[in-house]
Amino acid sequence: MARPPTTTALVxxxxxxxxxxxxxxxxxSAATFTDHSPIDGAPLAEIARGGASEAAAAVGAAAAAFPDWAATPRAERARVLHAVADGVDKRREDLALVETHDNGALLRSHRRGVLPRVAHNFRFFADRLLELEHAEFDTRGHxxxxxxxxxxxxxxxxxxxxPLMLATWKIAPALAAGNTVVLKPAEWSPLTASLLADIAAGAGLPPGVLNVLQGYGAEAGDALVSHPGVRRISFTGSVATARHVAAAAAAHLTPVSLELGGKSPLLxxxxxxxxxxxxxxxxxxxxAGQVCLAATRLLVQSAVADAFLRRFTERAARLRQGDPREEATDIGPTIHRRQLERIDGFVRRALDAGARAVIGGGPHPGLGGLYYRPTLLTDVAQDAEIVQEEVFGPVLTxxxxxxxxxxxxxxxGTRFGLAATVATGDRERARRVADRLVAGTVWTNCFFVRDLRAPFGGSRRSGIGRExxxxxxxxYCDLKNTVTAPEGWTDHG
Incomplete structure (x- = not known):
């Protein structure tokens, strides 16, 4: 007699x-898929593989829960979101461990930076909700x-x-606004979304307000974004997938927010x-270079190129690549065999076309698996594939x-416009150049300084909209303007 599939994984x-x-x-679900750890390729869990029926059930649950949650007073919604943040803080170590095993990012980064940001996402939008207002204004006495x-x-x-940081970056404002949510996490890293569901329930979030739908994009994802009951779609991922999302949304005129790839410069x-x-x-x-905002194109003034390159290679040589669970590790693995092969394909084609690898240039020979060496390529033309297309790995030009x-x-000079970084000692140049750059975010003499009060998004193929x-x-809201006449009242209010 066949044993029933287990519904709990120990990670x-x-x-x-x-x-x-x-x-x-x-x-x-009747079917499952296997989630592997990028650290060593070991299977972590058999995950429920959703499709059209599960997507419909999740949207139905969200629709049923929407009227009550939307009517919940702002202060109460904010209180619940703060309680979710408290739950994240209490389980920070569990979440960090699971996330590192699931997506291969550094454990020290999850502990010190990523998980505190997850909790902050909820706290920020909870507080922002209570401040949300627009000053009334007059039109001919109205x-x-x-x-x-x-x-x-x-x-x-x-x-x-x-996974968790970017999910909560969307979940927190959507819930704060009074909406309900169906989250579809990436199939390569679904585990912390499941833990978040437990945390949210424990914090008192009503049933149906947050739903987690697992599965492949072509099955669960397509069914979700095509559902007529969905009123907003927020997607972060590739340009190719975004086209499918946008086409599905167009059938119902569902508003979309798309945060897509980047090919950002460092000047x-x-x-x-x-x-x-x-x-x-x-x-x-x-x-491991798997950051949409990464400035993968180093643009250096000729007069200091050699001096810059010496400093760069000295620092890069000190990077330690290895097990992301170890405190001393600086670079872990790429997420998946398919991603590593994609990265290596870009590099090999660039080398065949005449590029030179100053450092790196292939998988790590000692570590094997999914570990790709930090790579810097020179002798590349502006129209080269390696300069124009997002690699999403530890590869710079x-x-x-x-x-x-x-x-x-x-x-x-690319089709992207997500971010840019400028290094200069001249304040006027910094402002002048920033004003001319096509980018959603420009950093000057710094990188990855993020404030949730600021707009985030990209231009060109880097996305649509700002959050x-x-x-x-x-x-996440329908904005309404109510115009009231000064006359015609029968009461004395």
């Missing part, structure tokens, strides 16, 4: 339920009052490179602090320029 001694979370209940009305069930599709001018610039450049290998105009032209601060509420 780093942390039990994780492998079923969907729909309407406040765990729901199994009063205008702007309000943010909850839109309805939201479909949130999140990537694998920072290093001759007047820059070259030690700082080299530090910023090496920082782009964070998370270096090009030189002579003038400010040339630097800006190279920086803007963060009030911009998140603008997306």
């Amino acid at each position: 780093a001694d942390v039990p994780v339920d492998t079923r969907h979370w729909i309407g406040g209940h765990r729901v199994a 009063t205008n009052r702007v309000s943010w009305d909850p839109a309805g069930p939201c479909a949130l599709i999140t990537p694998w490179n920072a 290093v001018f001759a007047d820059a602090d070259l030690d700082l610039a080299a530090d910023l450049a090496v920082e782009q290998y964070d998370n 270096l090009q030189t320029f002579d003038t400010e105009d040339e630097a800006v032209a190279l920086a803007n 963060g601060g009030t911009w998140s509420f603008d997306f």
Whole structure:
């Protein structure tokens, strides 16, 4: 007699339920898929593999829960979100361990930076909700009052490179706004989404307000974004997948927010602090280069190119690659065999076309598995594939320029526009260049300084829309303007 499939996986001694979370209940599927750890390739869990029926059930649960949650007073919604944040803080170590095993990012980063940001996402939008208002204004004696009305069930599709942080970046404002949510986490890193469902339930979030639908994009994801009951879709991922999401949304005119890829530049001018610039450049290998914002194109003024390169290679040589669970590790594995092969394909084609690998250039020979060496390629043309397309791995290119105009032209010379970093000692140049760059975020003499009050998103193929601060509420709500006449009243109020 066949044994029933287990519904709980033990990951780093942390039990994780492998079923969907729909309407406040765990729901199994007839089929499952295997989730592997990128650290050593070991299987972690058999995950419920959802499809059209599970997607419909999740949207139905979100729709049923929506009226009551939307009517819940702001202060109560904020209280519940703070309770979710408290739950995240209490389980920070469990979440960090599971996330590291599931997506291969550094355990020290999860403990010190990522998990505190997860809790902060909930706290920030809870507090922002209570501050959300627009000053009334007058039109010929008539009063205008702007309000943010909850839109309805939201479909949130999140990537694998920072699973929980990027999921809560969407979940928190959607819930704060009074919406209900169906989260579809990436199939390569689904585990902490399941833990978050437990935490949210324990914090008092009503059943159906947050639902977690697991499965493949072509099955669960397509069914979710095509559902007519979904009123908002927020997606973070590739341009190719975004086209499918947008096409599905168009059938029902569902508003979408798309945070897509990047091919961001780091511009290093001759007047820059070259030690700082080299530090910023090496920082782009964070998370094995699997960061959408990474400045993968180093653009260096010719006069200081050699001096910059010496500093860069010295710092890169000190990076330690290995097991992400170890405190001393700086770079862990890539997420999946398919991703590693994609990265290596880009590098091999670039080398065949005449590029030179200053460092790296292939998988790590000593570590094997999914560990790809930090790589820097020079002798690349502006129209080369390696310069134009997002690799999403620990691969940087270096090009030189002579003038400010040339630097800006190279920086803007791709189809992307997510972010840019500028290293210069001249304040006027910094402002002048930033104003000319096509990017959703520009950092000057720094990198990855993020404030949730700021708008976040990209231009061109890097996405559609902005989220963060009030911009998140603008997306997750239907904005309403109520105009009231000064006359015609029969009461004395």
